[in-house]
Amino acid sequence: xxxxxxxxxxxxxxxxxxxxxxxxxxxxxxxxxxxxxxxxxxxxxxxxxxxxxxxxxxxxxxxxxxxxxxxxxxxxxxxxxxxxxxxxxxxxxxxxxxxxxxxxxxxxxxxxxxxxxxxxxxxxxxxxxxxxxxxxxxxxxxxxxxxxxxxxxxxxxxxxxxxxxxxxxxxxxxxxxxxxxxxxxxxxxxxxxxxxxxxxxxxxxxxxxxxxxxxxxxxxxxxxxxxxxxxxxxxxxxxxxxxxxxxxxxxxxxxxxxxxxxxxxxxxxxxxxxxxxxxxxxxxxxxxxxxxxxxxxxxxxxxxxxxxxxxxxxxxxxxxxxxxxxxxxxxxxxxxxxxxxxxxxxxxxxxxxxxxxxxxxxxxxxxxxxxxxxxxxxxxxxxxxxxxxxxxxxxxxxxxxxxxxxxxxxxxxxxxxxxxxxxxxxxxxxxxxxxxxxxxxxxxxxxxxxxxxxxxxxxxxxxxxxxxxxxxxxxxxxxxxxxxxxxxxxxxxx
Ligand code: NAD
Numbered sequence: 001x002x003x004x005x006x007x008x009x010x011x012x013x014x015x016x017x018x019x020x021x022x023x024x025x026x027x028x029x030x031x032x033x034x035x036x037x038x039x040x041x042x043x044x045x046x047x048x049x050x051x052x053x054x055x056x057x058x059x060x061x062x063x064x065x066x067x068x069x070x071x072x073x074x075x076x077x078x079x080x081x082x083x084x085x086x087x088x089x090x091x092x093x094x095x096x097x098x099x100x101x102x103x104x105x106x107x108x109x110x111x112x113x114x115x116x117x118x119x120x121x122x123x124x125x126x127x128x129x130x131x132x133x134x135x136x137x138x139x140x141x142x143x144x145x146x147x148x149x150x151x152x153x154x155x156x157x158x159x160x161x162x163x164x165x166x167x168x169x170x171x172x173x174x175x176x177x178x179x180x181x182x183x184x185x186x187x188x189x190x191x192x193x194x195x196x197x198x199x200x201x202x203x204x205x206x207x208x209x210x211x212x213x214x215x216x217x218x219x220x221x222x223x224x225x226x227x228x229x230x231x232x233x234x235x236x237x238x239x240x241x242x243x244x245x246x247x248x249x250x251x252x253x254x255x256x257x258x259x260x261x262x263x264x265x266x267x268x269x270x271x272x273x274x275x276x277x278x279x280x281x282x283x284x285x286x287x288x289x290x291x292x293x294x295x296x297x298x299x300x301x302x303x304x305x306x307x308x309x310x311x312x313x314x315x316x317x318x319x320x321x322x323x324x325x326x327x328x329x330x331x332x333x334x335x336x337x338x339x340x341x342x343x344x345x346x347x348x349x350x351x352x353x354x355x356x357x358x359x360x361x362x363x364x365x366x367x368x369x370x371x372x373x374x375x376x377x378x379x380x381x382x383x384x385x386x387x388x389x390x391x392x393x394x395x396x397x398x399x400x401x402x403x404x405x406x407x408x409x410x411x412x413x414x415x416x417x418x419x420x421x422x423x424x425x426x427x428x429x430x431x432x433x434x435x436x437x438x439x440x441x442x443x444x445x446x447x448x449x450x451x452x453x454x455x456x457x458x459x460x461x462x463x464x465x466x467x468x469x470x471x472x473x474x475x476x477x478x479x480x481x482x483x484x485x486x487x488x489x490x491x492x493x494x
Contacts, residue, residue: 004034004035004036004037005035005036005037005185006036006037007036007037007038007039007184007185007188007189007208008039008188009039009041009045009049009188009191009205009206009207009208010188010191010194010195010204010205010206011045011048011049011052011205011206011207012048012049012052012055012056012201012202012205013052013195013200013201013202014201015191016039016045017039018039018040018041018042018045018209019041019042019044019045020042021039022039022040022042023037023038023039023040024037024038024040024181024210025037025038026038026095026183026184026185027331028094028095028097028365029096029097029327029328029329029330029331029332029365029366030094030097030318030319030320030327030328030364030365031364031365032332032364032365032366035094035095036095036185038181038184038185038188038208039207039208039209040181040208040209040210040214041178041207041208041209041213041214042209042213042214042217043213043214043217045207045209045214046176046207046209046213046214046217046218046221047217047221049176049205049207049218050147050149050176050205050218050221050223050224051223052201052202052205053147053174053175053176053202053203053205053223054146054147054174054223055202056174056200056201056202056203057144057146057147057173057174060200060201060202060203061200062172062174062199062200062202062203063172065172066122067121067122067124067170067172068121068122070121070122070169070170070172071117071118071119071120071121071122071170072118073169073197073198073199074114074115074117074118074121074166074169074170074197075114075115075118076197076198077114077193077194077197077199078110078111078112078113078114078115078118079111080193080196080197081107081108081110081111081114081162081190081193082108082111084107084192084193085104085105085107085108085111086104086107087189088103088107088158088186088189088190089103089104089105089106089107089108090103090104090320091185091186091189092106092107092157092158092183092185092186093319093320093327094185094320095183095184095185095186096154096155096157096182096183096330097283097319097327097328097329097330097365097366098155098156098282098283098285098319098327098330099282099319099324099325099326099327100319100320100321100322101322102281102282103158103186106156106158106159107158107186109159110158110159110162112447112448113162113163113166113448113464114162114165114166115448116166116448116449117166117167117169117170117448117468117469118166118170120167120170120466120469121170121171121469124142124170124171124469124470124473125141125142126139126140126141126142126475126476127139127140129477134483135481135482135483135485136479136480136481136482137479137480137482138477138478138479138480139477139478139480140475140476140477140478141475141476141478142171142470142473142474142475142476143172143473143474143475143476144171144172144173144472144473145171145173145225145226145249145472145473145474146173146174146223146224146225146226147173147174147175147176147223147224147225148164148168148173148174148175148176148224148225148226148227148228148472149175149176149178149218149219149221149224149226149227149228149248150164150165150168150175150176150177150178150228151178151215151218151219151227151228151229151230151231151239152164152177152178152179152180152187152230152231153180153182153230153231153232154180154181154182154183154330154331155183155282155285155286155287155330155388156282156286157179157180157183157184157186157187158186158187158190160230160253161177161179161187161190163448163452163463163464163468164177164228164230164463165177165204166448167463167468167469167471167472168226168228168472169199169203169204170469170472171469171470171472171473172473173225173226173472174202174203174204174205175203175204175205176205176206176207176218176224177204177205177206177207178207178208178209178214178215178218179206179207179208180231181208181209181210181211182330182331183330184208187206187208188206188208190206191204191206194206211235211238215235215239216238216242219239219242219243219246219248220242220243220245220246221245221246222245222246223246224246224248225248225249226248226249226250226251226472227239227242227243227248227249227250227251228251228461228463229250229251229252229253230252230253230254230287231253231254232254232255232386233254233255233457233459236252236254236459239252250461251453251459251460251461251462251463251471252459252460252461253287253452253453253454253458253459253461253463254287254412254414254454254457254458254459255287255386255388255412255414255457255458256287256288256289256291256386256412256413256414256415256454256458257291257292257383257384257385257386257410257411257412258278258288258289258290258291258292258412258414258415258416258417258435259290259292259293259294259406259407259410259416259417259433259435260274260275260278260290260292260293260294260416260417260418260419260443261294261397261403261407261416261417261418261419261420261429262275262293262294262295262296262299262303262419263296263400263403263418263419263420263422263425264296264298264299265420265421265422265425266299266419266420266421266441267419267421267441268299268302268303268306269306270419270441271303271419271441272303272306272307272310274290274417274419274439274441274442274443275290275293275307275392275417275419275443276307276310276311276314277443277444278290278417278443278444279291279293279370279390279391279392280311280314280325280326280370280390280392281444283326283327283328283329283368283389283390284387284388284389284390284391285329285330285334285388285389286444287414287458288414288415288437288444289388290392290415290417290443290444291386291387291391291392291393292383292392292393292395292407292410293392293393293394293395294394294395294396294397294403294406294407295394295395295396295397296396296397296398296403297396297397297398300396304353304372304374304394307353307354307372307392308353308354308372311354311355311369311370311371311372311392312354312355312370314326314370316359316362316367316369316370317362317367326370326390327367328365328366328367328368329366329367329368329389330366331366332366334366334388334389335358335366335368335389337387338368338387338388338389338391339368341381341382341385341387341391342356342371342373342382342391344381344382345373345375345380345381345382345393348377348379348380348381348382349375349376349377349380350373350374350375350376350380350382350393351373351374352371352372352373352374353372353373353374353394354369354370354371354372355368355369355370355371355372355390355391356369356371356373357369368389368390369390370390371389371390371391371392372392372394373391373392373393373394374394374395375393375394375395376395377395378395378406378409380393383395383409383410384409384410384411384412386412400425400428400429403429404429404432404433407433408432408433408434410456411456411457412454412456412457412458413434413435413436413454413455413456413457413458414435414436414437414453414454414455414458414459415435415436415437415438415439415454416430416433416435416437416438416439417438417439417440417442417443418430418433418438418439418440418441419440419441420440420441426440426441434455434456435454435455435458436451436452436453436454436455436458436462437452437453437454446464447464448464448465449464449465450464450465451463451464451465451467451468452464452465
C-alpha cells in the first residue's frame with residue numbers, strides 16, 4: 001500500500017483541517033485499502049465556511065466584480081480543469097472505482113460547463129416595464145441570491161459540482177461546496193484550480209464531512225440562500241426539512257429507475273449498444289442509468305441473447321487500466337445492497353440471465369458482474385428500486401400503449417430511452433413518458449446547453465442550460481419617479 005494522502009479543506013482562501021483535526025478514511029474500492037485521509041467538518045467548520053462566503057458576497061472584491069470579469073475567471077477555471085483532467089480523473093478513479101477512461105474524459109468535459117456559463121455571465125439582464133401609471137419608469141435587474149450550498153453525492157462528483165458552481169458563480173453568488181463522505185478527494189483537489197484561477201478568498205469554499213453534522217448544518221444555516229442538492233430521495237426530504245430553518249430555495253436532482261423501450265422496428269445492434277452503455281457504463285452507478293428494459297415480444301429472445309453475450313464479455317477489473325470496461329462499485333454497502341435486492345427479486349420470481357454475483361476471480365475490491373435479470377411481472381420490487389449498480393431488469397411488452405404504461409409505472413421520472421426507426425412513434429412516446437430527459441436512439445448524453453432534471457421522486461429544479469443561471473438570481477424592481485412636479489401632500493385630498 002502506498003502512502004496515505006492527507007487532504008485539507010478550502011475555507012476563506014486557506015487550506016485548513018477540520019476542528020480538532022477530525023478525519024475519516026477514504027477507501028480504494030478496487031482493492032479495499034485505505035488510500036486517503038479526509039477532514040470531517042463539524043458544525044463550527046460549516047459556520048466558518050458560510051461566514052467566509054457571506055463576507056465574500058457582501059464585502060469582498062467579488063461583489064464589485066463586473067459580470068464580464070466573472071466570466072473571465074470562469075473561463076480561466078475551465079481552461080485549468082482541461083489541463084488538469086488527467087490528474088483529477090486519476091484521483092476520482094482511485095477514490096470511487098469509476099473507469100479512468102471516463103473520469104479523465106469527464107474532468108476535461110466539465111471545462112465546457114465553465115466556458116458555457118462564462119459566456120452567459122454578462123448576458124443576464126432585467127427589463128423595462130410598460131407600467132400602468134404616468135411619470136414612472138420601472139425596471140428590473142437580476143440579482144445574485146447570496147451564499148449557495150452545493151451538496152453532491154459520490155458518483156461523478158466533479159461533474160455534479162461543476163453543474164452547480166458554474167451558473168452560481170457566473171450569476172455573482174458565492175458558494176460552499178460539500179463533498180460526499182464517500183468521495184471527497186477529487187473535489188478537494190479541484191480547490192487548487194479555484195485558487196489558481198484567481199477567485200478571491202471565500203468565493204468558493206470546499207468542505208468535506210458526513211450528512212450529520214456537516215450536511216445538516218450547511219443546508220439549515222441561516223446564511224445560506226439556496227441549496228442545490230444532488231443525491232437520494234431520503235436525504236432530499238431531510239434537506240427540505242432543514243430548509244425550514246433558513247427558508248432557502250431548494251433544487252433537487254435525485255435518483256431514478258429509468259426505462260428503456262426497444263420496439264420491434266429498432267436498429268437492434270445500435271439499441272443493444274445503447275442499452276449496454278446505459279446500464280453498465282460507470283458500473284450502473286449513474287442517476288440516469290437505464291435500469292429497466294422493456295422489450296417488444298417479437299424481438300425479445302434475439303435481443304436478450306445478444307445482450308447476455310455482450311454482458312458476459314465485459315472486461316471487469318482495475319479501473320485505472322485502459323483495457324478495463326467495468327470497474328468496481330464505490331462502496332461495500334452498495335455491493336451488499338445489490339446482493340440483497342437480487343436475492344429478493346429471485347424470491348419474487350425473477351430469473352438471472354447473466355451475472356448476479358461477484359466475479360470469482362477478483363478476490364479483493366467491490367466488484368459485481370454485469371447482471372441481466374428477467375422479470376415476468378412489473379410488480380417485482382426490482383422494477384422500481386434504484387440499485388445504483390450494473391443490474392438490468394427486463395420485461396416484455398406487446399403494444400406501444402402497454403410499453404408507455406409500464407415505463408410510467410414508477411415513483412421516479414428522471415430519464416428514459418426509446419429505440420425505434422419510426423419518428424412519429426418516437427415523438428408520441430417521448431411526449432407520453434413522464435421523465436425530465438428522453439433519449440431517442442441514443443442514451444446517457446449530456447451537455448451544458450441542455451437542461452437536466454426530473455419529475456416525481458427524481459426531484460425538481462433544472463441544471464444546465466440557459467435557465468440555470470437565472471435560477472441563481474432573483475429579480476429586483478426599481479421604481480423611478482420621472483415627474484418634474486413635487487410629490488403631492490398625501491394628507492390633502494383633491
Ligand atoms: P445521499 O443522498 O446519501 O448523499 C448525497 C449528499 O448529501 C452527500 O454529500 C451527503 O453527505 C449529504 N447528506 C446526507 N445527509 C444529509 C443531510 N441530512 N443534510 C444535508 N446533506 C446530507 O446520496 P448518495 O448515496 O451519495 O448518492 C446516490 C444518489 O444520488 C442516488 O439516488 C442517485 O440517483 C443520486 N444522483 C442523482 C443525480 C441527478 O443528477 N439526478 C446524479 C447523481 C446521483
